[in-house]
Amino acid sequence: MMTAPPAVSIKNLRIALPKGAERPFAVDGVSLDLRPGKIVCVVGESGSGKSMCAHALMGLLPDTVSVTSGEIQFEGRDLLKLDDDGWRDLRGRRLAMIFQEPMTALNPLMRIGDQMAEMFEAHGLLTPRERRAKALSLAREVGLPDPERIVRAYPHQLSGGQRQRAMIAMALALEPAVLVADEPTTALDVTTQAQILKLIRNLQRNRNMAVMFITHDFGVVADIADQVVVLRHGKVVEEGPAATVFNGPQHDYTKALLAAVPSMHPPPRAPLDDQAKAVEVIGLDKTYVTSGGWFREDRRVDAARAVNFNILKGETLGLVGESGSGKSSVARLVMRLIEADRGTVRIGDTDLTQLSGKALRTERHRIQMIFQDPFASLNPRRKIGHIIADGPIAAGLDPKDAFDRARDLLKMVGLDAGALDRYPHEFSGGQRQRIGIARALALEPEIIVADEAVSALDVSVQAQVLKLLEDLKSRLGLSMLFITHDLRVAAQICDRIAVMQRGAIVELKPTAQLFAAPEHAYTRELLAAVPGQKERAPAA
Amino acid sequence: MLSFVAQRVAKGVIVLLAIVVLNFFLIRLAPGDPAIVMAGEAGASDQVFVKQLREKFGLDKPLPEQLFIYVKGIATLDLGFSFRQQAPVAKLIAERLPATLLLTMSAFAISLALGVLFGTFAARFAGTLLDTGITIFALIFYAMPIFWVALMGILLFSVTVDWLPSFGYETVGANLTGLAHAVDVAKHLIMPAITLGLFFMATYTRMTRASMLEVKRLDFVKTARAKGLSDSVIQRRHVLRNALLPVVTLAGVHAGTLIGGAVITETVFAWPGIGRLMYDALLQRDYNLLLGVFVTCSVMVLIFNLITDLVYRLVDPRIEFAA
Numbered sequence: 001m002m003t004a005p006p007a008v009s010i011k012n013l014r015i016a017l018p019k020g021a022e023r024p025f026a027v028d029g030v031s032l033d034l035r036p037g038k039i040v041c042v043v044g045e046s047g048s049g050k051s052m053c054a055h056a057l058m059g060l061l062p063d064t065v066s067v068t069s070g071e072i073q074f075e076g077r078d079l080l081k082l083d084d085d086g087w088r089d090l091r092g093r094r095l096a097m098i099f100q101e102p103m104t105a106l107n108p109l110m111r112i113g114d115q116m117a118e119m120f121e122a123h124g125l126l127t128p129r130e131r132r133a134k135a136l137s138l139a140r141e142v143g144l145p146d147p148e149r150i151v152r153a154y155p156h157q158l159s160g161g162q163r164q165r166a167m168i169a170m171a172l173a174l175e176p177a178v179l180v181a182d183e184p185t186t187a188l189d190v191t192t193q194a195q196i197l198k199l200i201r202n203l204q205r206n207r208n209m210a211v212m213f214i215t216h217d218f219g220v221v222a223d224i225a226d227q228v229v230v231l232r233h234g235k236v237v238e239e240g241p242a243a244t245v246f247n248g249p250q251h252d253y254t255k256a257l258l259a260a261v262p263s264m265h266p267p268p269r270a271p272l273d274d275q276a277k278a279v280e281v282i283g284l285d286k287t288y289v290t291s292g293g294w295f296r297e298d299r300r301v302d303a304a305r306a307v308n309f310n311i312l313k314g315e316t317l318g319l320v321g322e323s324g325s326g327k328s329s330v331a332r333l334v335m336r337l338i339e340a341d342r343g344t345v346r347i348g349d350t351d352l353t354q355l356s357g358k359a360l361r362t363e364r365h366r367i368q369m370i371f372q373d374p375f376a377s378l379n380p381r382r383k384i385g386h387i388i389a390d391g392p393i394a395a396g397l398d399p400k401d402a403f404d405r406a407r408d409l410l411k412m413v414g415l416d417a418g419a420l421d422r423y424p425h426e427f428s429g430g431q432r433q434r435i436g437i438a439r440a441l442a443l444e445p446e447i448i449v450a451d452e453a454v455s456a457l458d459v460s461v462q463a464q465v466l467k468l469l470e471d472l473k474s475r476l477g478l479s480m481l482f483i484t485h486d487l488r489v490a491a492q493i494c495d496r497i498a499v500m501q502r503g504a505i506v507e508l509k510p511t512a513q514l515f516a517a518p519e520h521a522y523t524r525e526l527l528a529a530v531p532g533q534k535e536r537a538p539a540a
Numbered sequence: 541m542l543s544f545v546a547q548r549v550a551k552g553v554i555v556l557l558a559i560v561v562l563n564f565f566l567i568r569l570a571p572g573d574p575a576i577v578m579a580g581e582a583g584a585s586d587q588v589f590v591k592q593l594r595e596k597f598g599l600d601k602p603l604p605e606q607l608f609i610y611v612k613g614i615a616t617l618d619l620g621f622s623f624r625q626q627a628p629v630a631k632l633i634a635e636r637l638p639a640t641l642l643l644t645m646s647a648f649a650i651s652l653a654l655g656v657l658f659g660t661f662a663a664r665f666a667g668t669l670l671d672t673g674i675t676i677f678a679l680i681f682y683a684m685p686i687f688w689v690a691l692m693g694i695l696l697f698s699v700t701v702d703w704l705p706s707f708g709y710e711t712v713g714a715n716l717t718g719l720a721h722a723v724d725v726a727k728h729l730i731m732p733a734i735t736l737g738l739f740f741m742a743t744y745t746r747m748t749r750a751s752m753l754e755v756k757r758l759d760f761v762k763t764a765r766a767k768g769l770s771d772s773v774i775q776r777r778h779v780l781r782n783a784l785l786p787v788v789t790l791a792g793v794h795a796g797t798l799i800g801g802a803v804i805t806e807t808v809f810a811w812p813g814i815g816r817l818m819y820d821a822l823l824q825r826d827y828n829l830l831l832g833v834f835v836t837c838s839v840m841v842l843i844f845n846l847i848t849d850l851v852y853r854l855v856d857p858r859i860e861f862a863a
Contacts, residue, residue: 058766084771092768104759108858109781122769154857170767 006033007177007210013070015052026052028234034210041213041221044231045458050214054180058097059087093123096171100183102163106155112166113151119173138169161192182214189322194529197224218261219532230254260463262488266511275312278479284333284343302503303329316480318494326503327483331449365443372452374432378424385420391443409438430461449481487530499523552842559838564607574825620828629832640813644798650737655744663752682742690735690808704731707810732809751783792848796841
């Protein structure tokens with residue numbers, strides 16, 4: 001087959017970071033071609049420069065960085081030589097972009113239809129009436145339900161998937177030759193992600209568009225890519241057709257990245273049936289009521305409906321489901337950070353739901369939490385030593401002993417004891433998550449609640465942190481409630497998995513059994529939506 | 541939306557009642573007896589006369605009863621009788637309120653318009669000399685006492701160049717009507733309104749600037765750029781509109797308090813408004829008048845808060861008409 005000439009040709013692109021950054025170039029000599037009708041996935045971990053490439057192609061680089069050399073050839077000219085007017089003319093019309101977070105990428109004060117119509121307005125096309133009509137037909141084309149209503153809605157009135165569809169409709173309005181998609185499905189649930197990927201794929205084929213698809217998720221790459229470019233520290237380490245890269249990665253870094261992607265096949269696990277119960281949850285109910293005021297009905301959201309489960313000593317129970325399914329609420333109920341409407345939580349023999357005041361506070365150390373966001377969960381103005389030792393000191397331990405313990409814990413999670421006197425911003429995301437783990441362990445808990453504890457991490461770091469958690473769990477005899485939206489992660493770390501939907505557990509089974517023979521329709525839907533299952537199968 | 545307004549009005553009445561009760565007792569708690577002050581000024585401080593005065597004005601009744609009578613009066617817009625000025629309080633306030641509203645609302649409009657304008661420029665040219673210049677200009681008027689700015693204004697524009705009148709609401713004795721009267725009032729208004737407006741302008745300038753710089757970094761601005769929109773459209777439609785939300789909140793707080801807060805400006809320019817009425821009532825221990833002014837100011841604050849909430853809901857679709 002003849003390959004079409006490239007729509008876009010990036011040659012030897014070099015983007016300088018400001019002085020004092022950790023490396024001189026964000027993008028260091030990257031060359032790649034985008035061809036009509038093909039999707040090029042640019043993959044890499046955070047800081048690899050993939051997003052910078054995308055922004056350079058749109059002329060949307062932040063002011064702090066500068067292109068020092070290279071060219072971007074498009075329709076016979078070098079984009080890097082364009083002035084502001086030249087860029088404005090191309091953006092939206094020939095080059096379009098969609099972003100990671102559709103909520104923040106849409107203006108919250110403008111109706112969806114108006115934001116779509118703006119696309120035509122920006123290039124002086126059509127009359128206002130025609131623009132509105134076009135917005136409606138675009139909304140229909142990307143499969144938005146009830147398009148008449150949606151074009152008149154504001155972004156906050158749409159779901160995440162609908163917002164991303166609206167973004168896509170907007171980007172495609174002027175039938176651009178090139179679409180740049182910067183992590184467009186990262187903020188979405190798996191089932192929504194699968195739909196959006198399919199939509200992008202279909203539209204791109206129908207319109208013969210060249211697509212540059214930025215992602216960190218190899219599963220997504222496997223599902224969507226024609227061509228793969230692997231970036232590391234701003235340099236291309238490997239590129240080639242998707243099948244070749246997946247089945248025969250050449251570079252060690254690519255191999256390591258692929259190996260770090262958790263497999264969908266759960267490893268065999270020793271049975272724990274004879275163990276005592278560490279946590280017992282019976283009939284938990286929690287409804288959030290948003291008061292509607294005097295003349296309006298209250299709004300009710302069921303966060304937990306008759307939730308029952310046990311966690312045995314040394315067991316990891318996974319809680320999976322999509323956003324809004326109630327996973328995090330259940331975690332908070334179990335820790336009694338929020339009060340249940342009904343139900344009982346027992347830690348060993350203690351009924352946590354009956355305690356209050358000092359009695360509750362003395363029991364709290366038995367169950368500790370690790371949070372999702374390693375940046376937001378550490379107080380930026382407190383040194384690591386204090387962050388870890390505060391709990392034990394509050395519980396009555398002598399400060400000197402508490403700091404000694406903090407030092408030991410840092411070693412245990414694989415950090416240097418010198419970290420004690422440093423502040424959170426001096427650490428990377430993975431290191432911070434290790435600090436979060438040390439903090440949780442400082443109170444010598446029996447149970448750890450990990451709320452999306454590895455979701456914000458790059459795959460290679462994620463694999464390390466998961467290994468650390470596994471290791472600590474078996475060494476310290478901990479039980480774990482592991483909350484995740486990522487079924488691959490759940491497959492690797494959980495003994496049993498509970499699937500949650502709209503506040504209720506719809507299926508709870510040993511991990512291997514759940515993956516092999518899912519019974520509930522929703523479980524099957526979730527499993528099917530996990531990206532990267534088709535193409536990877538023969539390689540495994 | 542109607543139910544929202546009804547709700548807010550109902551809550552406002554409760555708040556107002558609480559304010560009235562609180563003020564009523566606060567004033568009575570202050571040392572000094574108005575009957576004695578009045579008798580003293582009349583030159584007859586014997587017990588019988590004081591007692592007569594007390595009975596005449598209902599000051600001999602127990603406090604709860606006085607309060608009840610007062611609250612009942614308010615419900616019929618009767619704010620009582622000013623002992624000192626020998627006129628109904630409601631009438632005195634009604635005479636002064638338009639002048640105060642004219643002054644404060646003009647000042648409010650000036651401060652908001654200039655503040656947003658300067659703030660937008662400062663944000664657009666952030667880090668440049670223009671930005672620094674605007675900031676210094678705004679802060680000078682914020683830092684200078686109002687009375688001093690007022691005096692300097694009078695010195696410059698009335699005494700030195702004689703462009704504007706130095707005091708009052710209109711030219712006394714000119715008996716102007718129609719357009720000529722309006723122009724006369726406008727001339728009198730310029731200086732006090734600008735003096736008061738410049739003070740509040742600084743806050744809006746800083747707020748608009750900070751808010752615009754914040755919004756500029758948000759993703760949807762990048763989306764707008766990716767559409768190929770021109771910079772001026774992006775600034776106006778996407779950045780400014782979003783940046784104005786916190787400014788609206790602040791302006792709402794100011795608008796209410798401005799009514800009672802124009803005392804200094806009204807005094808320096810001899811502007812016949814509520815602020816000066818309150819000042820006089822305070823010195824003369826005119827309980828009913830003072831309370832009346834307080835109630836009026838409270839009602840204004842409540843009204844402006846309601847307007848702010850309505851405006852806010854109008855400009856931000858994310859906020860629904862709920863309690």
